[in-house]
Amino acid sequence: MDDPVLPEAALADALKLTANAPAAWIEAAVLIPSMLGDLSAIERLASDAQFRARFHEDPNDAVAAAGLIPSAPLLVALRERLDG
Amino acid sequence: MEDAELIARCRAGDQTAWEALVRRHSGLVAAIVRGGFRLSATDAEDVFQEVFTRLYVRLGSIREGDAVRGWIAQVARNAALDQIRRSGREVVTGEPRDESAFDEPLRGVEEALSVRAALARLPAHQQEILDRFFAKDESYDTIGAELGIPPGTIASRISRALAALRVAWEAAEGRSHPAEASTK
Numbered sequence: 001m002d003d004p005v006l007p008e009a010a011l012a013d014a015l016k017l018t019a020n021a022p023a024a025w026i027e028a029a030v031l032i033p034s035m036l037g038d039l040s041a042i043e044r045l046a047s048d049a050q051f052r053a054r055f056h057e058d059p060n061d062a063v064a065a066a067g068l069i070p071s072a073p074l075l076v077a078l079r080e081r082l083d084g
Numbered sequence: 085m086e087d088a089e090l091i092a093r094c095r096a097g098d099q100t101a102w103e104a105l106v107r108r109h110s111g112l113v114a115a116i117v118r119g120g121f122r123l124s125a126t127d128a129e130d131v132f133q134e135v136f137t138r139l140y141v142r143l144g145s146i147r148e149g150d151a152v153r154g155w156i157a158q159v160a161r162n163a164a165l166d167q168i169r170r171s172g173r174e175v176v177t178g179e180p181r182d183e184s185a186f187d188e189p190l191r192g193v194e195e196a197l198s199v200r201a202a203l204a205r206l207p208a209h210q211q212e213i214l215d216r217f218f219a220k221d222e223s224y225d226t227i228g229a230e231l232g233i234p235p236g237t238i239a240s241r242i243s244r245a246l247a248a249l250r251v252a253w254e255a256a257e258g259r260s261h262p263a264e265a266s267t268k
Contacts, residue, residue: 008246011253012218014199017119017192019219021110025129029106029136033099036140072130076137 035073042074046081055082087152094143106136109153113160115196120189121164127171131163138163161190202253210245217242 036042045051045066054062055078063070063078085104093101113135117128138159139152146152203211212231216222217238228235 008250011199011246011249014196015214015218017196018115018200021114025132026110030103032137032140033102073137076134077141080138080141
């Protein structure tokens with residue numbers, strides 16, 4: 001039978017586990033839209049077979065060759081679009 | 085405002101809706117990457133940003149806005165596992181290897197979040213002392229100085245607040261302590 005209650009030590013652990021995300025993390029996530037810019041640029045790259053092949057070989061090189069800065073959000077966004 | 089409406093507004097370019105969506109689910113993602121999978125601070129932050137980047141890219145294709153919380157949890161789980169694999173940390177949780185074993189941290193996080201939700205139903209002074217001591221890891225001296233209460237009384241205040249939290253959580257979960265149930 002399941003334990004019907006959580007001991008108070010478990011409650012304390014739960015509070016530790018769910019401490020708020022650092023403000024800096026949240027602020028950075030809020031800025032993701034401005035970091036990525038126009039999503040249509042990502043769509044254009046994703047529909048380009050040559051870019052896709054190059055991206056799978058070397059993501060940083062492919063993005064730079066497309067004239068963009070290979071920032072972490074852009075690389076994640078492209079992976080999500082190409083692999084997701 | 086429901087997630088579905090926030091997502092619709094995000095699609096229309098509403099930056100405040102995006103911020104609200106991030107803030108609403110930041111606790112879930114942070115709990116999964118830090119508490120559930122115990123990533124290092126750097127890895128946890130990277131995965132946190134990855135999850136919200138993936139969410140942003142997917143906003144246009146999410147069909148059921150109300151299911152976004154589960155979607156975020158799964159993306160966070162998978163991204164955390166990928167990060168662990170990249171770092172070379174051991175991820176095997178038992179034999180035979182069973183992918184569902186990696187869901188255990190998610191279940192723990194869900195329960196922990198239900199405790200966090202119960203915390204919000206306590207009086208403000210009890211919320212604050214528990215959050216400072218357990219989540220922010222502040223010392224008795226710091227808490228005493230910040231809240232203007234004698235450090236010698238803090239342990240008993242924490243104990244009372246924890247007891248109140250247990251009652252609030254059990255009430256919310258539809259559970260009751262056997263000893264208390266028998267007196268009702």
